[in-house]
Amino acid sequence: MSLEREGVLSDEELERLPGVPSKERLNRGAVAVIECAQEIPCNPCEHACPNEAIRVGRPITRLPRLIEDRCTGCGLCVPACPGLAIFVVDMTYSEDEALLQIPYEFLPMPKKGEVVRGLDREGRSVCSARVVRVLNPRRFDHTAVITIAVPKEQAMRVRGIRANAKPPF
Numbered sequence: 001m002s003l004e005r006e007g008v009l010s011d012e013e014l015e016r017l018p019g020v021p022s023k024e025r026l027n028r029g030a031v032a033v034i035e036c037a038q039e040i041p042c043n044p045c046e047h048a049c050p051n052e053a054i055r056v057g058r059p060i061t062r063l064p065r066l067i068e069d070r071c072t073g074c075g076l077c078v079p080a081c082p083g084l085a086i087f088v089v090d091m092t093y094s095e096d097e098a099l100l101q102i103p104y105e106f107l108p109m110p111k112k113g114e115v116v117r118g119l120d121r122e123g124r125s126v127c128s129a130r131v132v133r134v135l136n137p138r139r140f141d142h143t144a145v146i147t148i149a150v151p152k153e154q155a156m157r158v159r160g161i162r163a164n165a166k167p168p169f
Contacts, residue, residue, distance in 0.1 A: 018063050
């Protein structure tokens with residue numbers, strides 16, 4: 001699997017990205033995971049970060065680089081990314097679960113406490129996920145940030161959800 005051939009990042013490609021934190025940093029608390037692999041003119045994440053933990057620099061076609069020790073996991077970068085390529089992972093949430101903050105632009109909007117399906121990068125269902133929080137203020141410009149609890153072993157695989165939609169008829 002590869003981004004170029006199949007449109008999905010492989011584990012090897014992810015490890016090489018300058019926005020993906022080390023396993024050490026992941027185990028210290030909430031941190032942004034930037035899965036941006038396209039060298040396009042884009043830097044809203046850099047401007048959204050109050051701690052200057054994300055650097056694109058010049059030219060703005062460079063891949064965003066995460067400065068791990070500056071990232072507090074605040075999540076302001078998540079709705080700022082037009083490519084929906086930034087997530088926050090907190091491996092310290094509980095003994096068995098990790099928290100993920102993911103961008104979400106679909107309807108219906110899931111509700112706190114709802115159990116949804118956790119999807120991998122290819123859209124395949126990999127686990128159940130519990131919605132812990134839903135943030136959708138006007139300033140996020142229609143990109144909600146959904147916080148879900150997932151089994152720890154799925155934290156670096158789950159990148160989306162499928163809400164329990166009811167047909168509109």
